[in-house]
Amino acid sequence: MPQRTRRRFDDDDDFDIPTPTFTPTDDLDEAGPGDDHDHDDSLPKEPAWSTYPDAAHGPAPTPDWVITSAAATDEDLGVLKTGKEAEVSLLRRAHGDHAVLMAVKRYRHAHHRLFHRDAGYLEGRRVRKSREMRAMQNRTEFGREVIAGQWAIAEFHVLSRLWSAGAAVPYPVQLDGTELMMEFIGTADGVAAPRLAQLRPTPSEAADLYGQLREVLLRLAEQGYTHGDLSAYNVLVDDGRLVLIDLPQAVDMVGNPQGFQFLARDCENICAWFTARGIDADPAALRDLLLATVPHAG
Ligand SMILES: Nc1ncnc2c1ncn2[C@@H]1O[C@H](COP(=O)(O)OP(=O)(O)OP(=O)(O)O)[C@@H](O)[C@H]1O
Ligand SMILES: [Mg+2]
16 A cells, blocks of 8 residues: 555644645635535535545554544534534544544634634744734734634644543544544444533532543643633533543643633633532632642742
């Protein structure tokens, strides 16, 4: 089988924004795999060749369930959720008798985002290319695409690092421009796991979930991160197992001068949910525990 160049995304270092692979004159519609042209939602989507060979890959060791063959096919099974910043779809990748489901998060062009928000979250991340910086500031189409791609890169990077550290986050399978493909958290027949916010746990279930939440937040803190947008909507519970999602804005506590505030807010938001379910979840105690875990903080 011909070998194609593969990149891995398991570095620990600062990262720079790669030069986007499009030009400003390209069609800027976010086309799915295999349907670059003639995009029409009314037509059934045909399976296309797997995009894995041409994408950046998640960290090693690649889990056994990941289908890496260039002879595999991808089938879009439709949108799971349209969010503010991205659309999440279900995708089925198959090779021979073997098939897996994945969640595909496609970042939108950032028409809606305020620059100060980008600036706040992206502080501490290096943007070397001044042309891209100017385009982002001026909010040209090119600049918006750069920003959308940058958020996808940021989430892929954070997921890669956290997954490698053993945190309960989806395995990031691949990154291709503004499209991030990751482990699907849900049933084998494609029903996504409920968000924590949708659950009505018994006191003992709530206590167990709070324990799992503390564990995953400790893994983040060990890597220097806080979630940055933590709420009961960004936590999935798959048959009792808690999985943290939606991490593009994860805050580097060491590099970001507002890190402490983000950490405190995350703790307050999530502790409020658990406190309302009868759990003794003290936000200040959780914040201090996590802060003491951050390398070189304080
Ligand atoms: N890996 C996954 N497995 C299963 N479902 C997922 C996965 N990732 C995301 N989802 C579903 O898609 C929804 C939106 O994902 P996410 O929170 O990452 O995107 P978002 O654009 O920030 O959405 P929102 O604006 O609602 O916060 C999740 O609440 C969840 O229901
Ligand atoms: Mg979300």
